[in-house]
Amino acid sequence: MKNQDIENVILFQIDKTSKISKQYSQREFDQKKLGITIEQWILLKIIEETQPISQRELADKSLRDPASITRTLDILEKKQLIQRKPIPNNRRQYHIELTIQGNTFVKNNMEMIKAHRRKSIEGLSSEEIESLRTILLKIQKNMS
Numbered sequence: 001m002k003n004q005d006i007e008n009v010i011l012f013q014i015d016k017t018s019k020i021s022k023q024y025s026q027r028e029f030d031q032k033k034l035g036i037t038i039e040q041w042i043l044l045k046i047i048e049e050t051q052p053i054s055q056r057e058l059a060d061k062s063l064r065d066p067a068s069i070t071r072t073l074d075i076l077e078k079k080q081l082i083q084r085k086p087i088p089n090n091r092r093q094y095h096i097e098l099t100i101q102g103n104t105f106v107k108n109n110m111e112m113i114k115a116h117r118r119k120s121i122e123g124l125s126s127e128e129i130e131s132l133r134t135i136l137l138k139i140q141k142n143m144s
Helices: 010-031 038-050 055-062 066-078 100-120 126-143
Strands: 082-087 090-098
Touching: 010 038, 010 100, 010 126, 038 055, 038 066, 038 090, 038 100, 055 066, 055 090, 066 082, 090 100
Parallel strands: none
Antiparallel strands: 082 090
């Protein structure tokens, strides 16, 4: 492979795209005074889709380390968006679920999230979107 400057490295572009999209969403979260970060939203959405979920499963699914998950869950619990429920016969783990407030919060903000998703693929054909998805999945498989 020929020596490339960083702007031409595909992994750099993927990382840059991820950061730009998170910054875009965070700006809107802040403007709407939602009081959460993108990272917190991602965890809320994973919990909403898979609840109940253990902290270990949440860390695996979100690709985050368990210590940062613990800190984020503490914050979400203080905001009364999630609750930890003991798992029977397991004193070390908890099931994590959204509270009624948490469910309402996710539902109330999904339209904005869907708008962000639409914005991200603006100008792309359905064939381009499917090709991009296929390419990204191949890269993920290569790097796993």
